[in-house]
Amino acid sequence: MAPMGIRLSPLGVAVFCLLGLGVLYHLYSGFLAGRFSLFGLGGEPGGGGAAGPAAAADGGTVDLREMLAVSVLAAVRGGDEVRRVRESNVLHEKSKGKTREGAEDKMTSGDVLSNRKMFYLLKTSFPNVQINTEEHVDAADQEVILWDHKIPEDILKEIATPKEVPAESVTVWIDPLDATQEYTEDLRKYVTTMVCVAVNGKPVLGVIHKPFSEYTAWAMVDGGSNVKARTSYNEKTPRIVVSRSHSGMVKQVALQTFGNQTTIIPAGGAGYKVLALLDVPDKSQEKADLYIHVTYIKKWDICAGNAILKALGGHMTTLNGEEISYTGSDGIEGGLLASIRMNHQALVRKLPDLEKTGHK
């Protein structure tokens, strides 16, 4: 006699098992999808992390202290690309055309790859702000780089509270590789990556990073900084740092204004030249008392330096002493004068009017 009990048909068992597997698959795939979507948004699985772009950006405001943290990270990450490409010795150097004065306007893989990192890091973190960058951003080649929402200790120490401003008042300027000409000549000390944040056109945050010595200077106007002015400057016979590859008539202007005893220091990069005015521990950094530029120049080249100088009590203006507005057009026509711990207006009065003297 067959033993008593429930008889299970093999077909029934198979259907039951399949159903069970289906339920398990459904539950488990939902769980995995949840985890992946959390990672995709930058949140921490299991909760606890703020997900997605900087929370403040969603409400129509952004926190400048958070923007500073992301700007420093962007400059460092961009700098990693700049260094990597230079060390590979495969620069893919191209010309973007000529400047108004006829110099080659160069671009390399270092510029492009740094731009991609810097732009997408800032754009993903602060989707609602206007970002202007020197290089073209390829929308088909997007990169999702997420900020971990950590503000470094040195920033927290200097800037104790968040500083909210309307997102629409902000313009970010990125220079993914300043001193491209010198980069192609392997003059590494001049190269920087820079981020600037302007609020209503006024430069407020500046970051200048030197990828080859891994030095970063940052400052926030009415906030704090990790860099300071030197204790003394020579106002009478200043050492003047000027462009080595877009100089125009700058040497004539400088010597005419300050006399033949004045030392002219030709150097690459607007970022490098601003750092020359400050107390920078980097050994490869030359020191100067003034920075003068007479030809056309773009706002991504100068905004970060302008913000840092302003935060430290210095000045960057056109040669006529006009403040530079960091909205609208990309470039400025009136040359540049940058100084710190000097009577800036007195320097402006000393300089010749470039329009009249034909020194442009």
Ligand SMILES: Nc1ncnc2c1ncn2[C@@H]1O[C@H](COP(=O)(O)O)[C@@H](OP(=O)(O)O)[C@H]1O
């Ligand atoms: N007349 C000009 N026209 C266009 N760009 C200029 C310029 N003079 C200077 N620049 C840019 O300003 C930056 C600093 O210049 P310099 O090293 O000559 O002082 C460089 O930026 P990039 O290297 O980012 O292109 C350079 O290309």
Ligand SMILES: [Mg+2]
């Ligand atoms: Mg550049």
